[in-house]
Amino acid sequence: MASQPYLEDTPAEVTKAKGLHLITQNTPNGQKVQILLEELASVYGLEWTTTIIDTSTNEQKKDWFLRLNPNGRIPVLVDNAESSAFPVMETSAELLYLLKFDKDNHFGFADPLEQNELIQWLFFWHGSGAPYQGNLGFFRRAQEQSEFAINRFRKETYRVFGVLEIQMSGRYTGRPKEFLAGKGKGKYSAADVGTWPWVKNWALSGYTEEEMQEFPHLLEWIERVAGREAVQRGIGDKYKLP
Numbered sequence: 203m204a205s206q207p208y209l210e211d212t213p214a215e216v217t218k219a220k221g222l223h224l225i226t227q228n229t230p231n232g233q234k235v236q237i238l239l240e241e242l243a244s245v246y247g248l249e250w251t252t253t254i255i256d257t258s259t260n261e262q263k264k265d266w267f268l269r270l271n272p273n274g275r276i277p278v279l280v281d282n283a284e285s286s287a288f289p290v291m292e293t294s295a296e297l298l299y300l301l302k303f304d305k306d307n308h309f310g311f312a313d314p315l316e317q318n319e320l321i322q323w324l325f326f327w328h329g330s331g332a333p334y335q336g337n338l339g340f341f342r343r344a345q346e347q348s349e350f351a352i353n354r355f356r357k358e359t360y361r362v363f364g365v366l367e368i369q370m371s372g373r374y375t376g377r378p379k380e381f382l383a384g385k386g387k388g389k390y391s392a393a394d395v396g397t398w399p400w401v402k403n404w405a406l407s408g409y410t411e412e413e414m415q416e417f418p419h420l421l422e423w424i425e426r427v428a429g430r431e432a433v434q435r436g437i438g439d440k441y442k443l444p
């Protein structure tokens with residue numbers, strides 16, 4: 203048998219898991235993968251098991267976790283169906299990995315150009331959205347308050363919300379969109395799943411309703427995605443720490 207990516211102190215619920223196993227916490231990054239799993243369960247009956255950790259205890263910095271994800275951050279997806287359990291780190295890579303279970307392209311696209319749009323928006327949020335909004339939260343919560351850092355990340359996150367508004371409003375294409383990627387008005391896809399869990403938290407990030415009125419199409423998109431049952435399951439009680 204091929205060697206497994208587990209150490210002596212890897213929790214039994216991780217080592218004994220069959221099929222897909224998600225190690226997560228109910229944060230925006232955890233929610234991305236939780237939501238796509240729930241969507242796949244709705245359509246295909248996909249099954250997986252979950253370990254919820256508490257990152258405030260630094261469980262994610264222990265050796266067993268670093269063996270699965272050297273970056274020491276949640277979430278991590280482990281596919282035990284491979285002959286040696288296969289760990290996937292980085293949320294966008296995890297979403298793309300999960301698309302292999304989406305045979306009928308409910309959350310991806312058969313057309314390579316539309317699929318590339320999905321990847322563009324997934325990368326956009328991963329590289330240009332989450333790091334800014336994440337740092338905004340970090341500096342807002344920090345004991346040592348840095349106005350300079352807060353302003354920098356506040357402005358940049360607001361700018362990035364504006365980029366999403368350009369896409370959703372169709373300002374330069376003349377065609378408003380309902381979802382980020384796909385022809386015409388777009389189609390709900392992993393691109394939306396990768397972006398929504400962060401953007402929906404705009405109030406927690408300190409933006410006012412007045413500021414967000416600049417982004418009417420983005421606000422409508424937040425509501426549209428929030429209306430999906432699988433999305434609500436993916437951010438729901440089952441992922442909260444006991």
Ligand SMILES: N[C@@H](CCC(=O)N[C@@H](CS)C(=O)NCC(=O)O)C(=O)O
Nearest residue numbers: 229230231257275276277292293294
């Ligand atoms: N780029 C990573 C970011 C993951 C991330 O920042 N996770 C946070 C929770 S939202 C975390 O594990 N924080 C705990 C820590 O940094 O130790 C991804 O997309 O997977």
